[in-house]
Amino acid sequence: MICQECHQRPAAFHFTKIVNGEKTEVNLCEVCAQEKGEILMFNGQSGFDFNNLLAGLLKIDPTFQKPSQSPFQQEELLHCENCSMTFPQFLKLGRFGCSHCYDTFKDQLQPVLRRLHSGNWTHNGKIPKRIGGDLHLRKQLEELKEGLQKCISLEEFETAAKIRDEIRSIEKKLTSGYEGGK
Amino acid sequence: MSLEHFLNQAVSSWMSEEGPDSDIVLTTRIRLARNFEQYKFPTLFSHQEAQQVISEMEQLLQNSGLQKFGQMELLKIEDMQPLQKRVLVEKHLISPQLAEDSPYGAVLLTENEEISIMINEEDHIRIQCLFPGLQLTEALQAANEIDDWLESHIQYAFDEKYGYLTSCPTNVGTGIRASVMMHLPGLILTQQMNRIIPAINQLGLVVRGIYGEGSEALGNIFQISNQITLGKSEEDICRDLIGVVSQLISQERSAREALRKTSNIQLEDRVFRSLGVLTNSRIIESKEAARCLSDVRLGIDMGYIQNMSKSILNELMILTQPGFLQQYAGGQLRPHERDIRRAALIRERLKMEFNKL
Numbered sequence: 058m059i060c061q062e063c064h065q066r067p068a069a070f071h072f073t074k075i076v077n078g079e080k081t082e083v084n085l086c087e088v089c090a091q092e093k094g095e096i097l098m099f100n101g102q103s104g105f106d107f108n109n110l111l112a113g114l115l116k117i118d119p120t121f122q123k124p125s126q127s128p129f130q131q132e133e134l135l136h137c138e139n140c141s142m143t144f145p146q147f148l149k150l151g152r153f154g155c156s157h158c159y160d161t162f163k164d165q166l167q168p169v170l171r172r173l174h175s176g177n178w179t180h181n182g183k184i185p186k187r188i189g190g191d192l193h194l195r196k197q198l199e200e201l202k203e204g205l206q207k208c209i210s211l212e213e214f215e216t217a218a219k220i221r222d223e224i225r226s227i228e229k230k231l232t233s234g235y236e237g238g239k
Numbered sequence: 240m241s242l243e244h245f246l247n248q249a250v251s252s253w254m255s256e257e258g259p260d261s262d263i264v265l266t267t268r269i270r271l272a273r274n275f276e277q278y279k280f281p282t283l284f285s286h287q288e289a290q291q292v293i294s295e296m297e298q299l300l301q302n303s304g305l306q307k308f309g310q311m312e313l314l315k316i317e318d319m320q321p322l323q324k325r326v327l328v329e330k331h332l333i334s335p336q337l338a339e340d341s342p343y344g345a346v347l348l349t350e351n352e353e354i355s356i357m358i359n360e361e362d363h364i365r366i367q368c369l370f371p372g373l374q375l376t377e378a379l380q381a382a383n384e385i386d387d388w389l390e391s392h393i394q395y396a397f398d399e400k401y402g403y404l405t406s407c408p409t410n411v412g413t414g415i416r417a418s419v420m421m422h423l424p425g426l427i428l429t430q431q432m433n434r435i436i437p438a439i440n441q442l443g444l445v446v447r448g449i450y451g452e453g454s455e456a457l458g459n460i461f462q463i464s465n466q467i468t469l470g471k472s473e474e475d476i477c478r479d480l481i482g483v484v485s486q487l488i489s490q491e492r493s494a495r496e497a498l499r500k501t502s503n504i505q506l507e508d509r510v511f512r513s514l515g516v517l518t519n520s521r522i523i524e525s526k527e528a529a530r531c532l533s534d535v536r537l538g539i540d541m542g543y544i545q546n547m548s549k550s551i552l553n554e555l556m557i558l559t560q561p562g563f564l565q566q567y568a569g570g571q572l573r574p575h576e577r578d579i580r581r582a583a584l585i586r587e588r589l590k591m592e593f594n595k596l
Contacts, residue, residue, distance in 0.1 A: 081574075139279070140279045140280075140283050142283065150282055151407060152280065152282040152361070152406045152407050153280060153282065153404075153406055153407075153408070154279055154280055154282055154283040155278075155279040155280055155283065156274060156276055156280075156396035156398075156404045159398060159401055159404050159411075160398075166408070169408060170401075170408060170411070170469060173408060173409055173467075173469075174412070174467045174468065174469040174470055175443055175467055175470075176470075177412075177467065177469045177470020177471070178469065178470065179400050179401070179469070179470060180398070180399075180400060180401055180402025180403075180411075180412045180413070180469060180470070181402075181412075181469075181470050181471060181472055182402060182412060182413035182415075182471065182472040182473050182476075183383070183386075183402075183403075183413060183472070183473055184397075185390045185395055185397055186387060186390060186391070187390055187391055188390075188394070188395065188397050192399055
C-alpha cells in the first residue's frame with residue numbers, strides 16, 4: 058500500500074479514525090504520519106513511549122553484573138509488601154504502586170534515577186513544612202546524641218553539659234510540635 | 240449563542256490578559272506532583288481508595304483556608320460529557336490523561352482558571368498554576384502557597400532522600416514541571432529553530448508543541464520545560480529555564496529585526512495575505528488557521544497591523560480547536576463541518592476587532 062499523502066513511500070501507519078460515527082481510513086508513511094501529528098494527539102501517546110525507554114534502561118543493568126549473582130532471580134522474588142508490586146511489573150508499567158515501592162526497590166532504583174536526572178539521585182529541593190520541620194530536628198537530635206557520647210567517653214564534661222542542654226531544648230520543641238500538630 | 244457571550248464564558252484570564260514579555264511568551268505554567276502517604280498510587284489503587292482521595296479533597300474544599308486562593312469548584316470526570324472534557328484539555332486545564340484514562344479523576348478549578356488541581360491522574364494531586372506572559376517566579380510562588388496549605392492538612396508521601404514520591408520516577412524529588420509557551424515565528428522563518436532545539440535538549444530541557452507530548456508546533460508555538468526533577472531545587476530549575484527562555488526571547492527579537500531589514504515588504508505581504516485568508520475564507524483547516532494566526536500575531540507585534548488585540552492568537556488558537564468549535568455549535572460536528580465553523584468563527588471574531596475602529 059502506498060502512502061495516501063505523498064503517494065511515493067509505502068504506508069507504514071494504518072489508522073481508523075472514528076469521529077462522531079463517521080469512519081475514515083488513513084494510510085500514511087512514517088514521514089507523513091509525523092506531519093499529521095493531529096491524529097496522535099487525542100488518541101493517546103505515540104507507539105514509542107516512556108515505559109519502553111524505562112524498561113530498556115533497567116534491563117541493560119544486569120549485563121554489567123557478575124553472572125554468578127543471578128540478578129533476575131532476586132528481582133523476581135522482590136515485591137513491595139504494601140502494594141505487592143513486583144519488579145517485572147514495575148518494568149512493564151514504568152510506574153510505582155505506592156510510596157513504599159521506593160524503599161522496596163531502592164537497590165535497583167539508584168542507577169535509574171541517576172540516568173533519568175542527569176546523575177542526581179538525592180532530593181535537593183523543597184522540604185514540606187510540617188513533616189519536614191520535624192525531620193530536621195530529629196536529624197539534629199541524633200547527631201547531638203552521638204556527640205554527647207563522644208564527649209562523655211573523652212571526659213569532656215563541660216561540652217557534654219552544653220550538648221545535653223541543646224538536646225533538652227530540641228526534645229522540648231519536638232514534643233510541643235507533636236501536641237500542636239494534633 | 241452570540242459570539243460575544245461565548246467568548247465571555249470561554250476565554251480564561253491567561254488568554255486575554257497580557258503579562259511580561261507577552262509579545263513572545265504566551266503563558267507560564269508550574270505543575271507540582273504530590274501524593275498521599277496512606278493510599279496506593281493511582282496506578283494500583285482500589286476504587287475505594289480513589290473515592291477516599293476525592294472525599295478528602297472535597298472536605299478540604301469546605302475549609303475556608305482554601306478560599307483565599309479563589310472560589311473553587313470540584314468537577315468529577317465521570318460526571319462530564321466528552322465535549323466538556325475536551326474543552327478543558329484544549330484550555331490546558333486538565334491533561335488528556337485525566338480526561339481519557341483516569342476513571343476516578345476529578346479537578347478543582349478556580350473561577351479565573353489560573354489554578355487547577357488535578358486529582359487521581361498519574362499522581363493523587365497535581366497542582367497547576369497558569370499565568371499569562373513570562374512569570375515563572377510568580378507562578379512558582381502561587382503553586383508553593385497552595386502546596387503549603389494542602390501539606391498542613393494532608394500527609395504527603397515524602398522521603399528525606401528522594402523528596403516528594405511520585406508514581407513515575409521521572410517526577411520524583413521536587414515533582415515540578417515548569418513550562419513556558421512561546422511564539423517563535425522569527426526563529427522559524429530564519430530557519431534557526433532546528434539548530435536551537437538540540438542545544439536546548441542538551442541543557443536538560445524539553446521542547447514540545449502546543450499540546451504537549453507528541454503534538455507538533457502548530458502556529459509556531461513551542462513549549463519549553465524542565466525534564467530533571469531530582470537533585471536541583473525548585474528555584475534552580477526555574478532559574479535555568481528563565482535563562483534559556485530569555486536567550487530565546489532575545490534571539491527571536493533579533494530574528495524579527497533581521498527579517499524587517501532584509502525582507503520587509505515580503506514579510507508585510509505575508510502578514511496581510513494571512514489576514515486576508517482569515518477574514519475571507521469559508522472553509523479552513525486547523526493547520527492553515529494556526530499558520531495564518533501566527534502570521535497575523537507577528538504582524539501585530541511588529542506594527543504592520545494596528546489596532547488589533549494581541550490576544551487574538553492565544554484566543555483563536557484555543558477556540559478553533561475541535562472541542563471548542565463543537566461547544567460553540569452546540570453539538571457534534573463532522574470534520575468538514577468543523578472547517579466551515581472554524582472559518583465562520585474566525586471571521587466573526589475579526590469583525591469584532593474591525594468594528595472597534
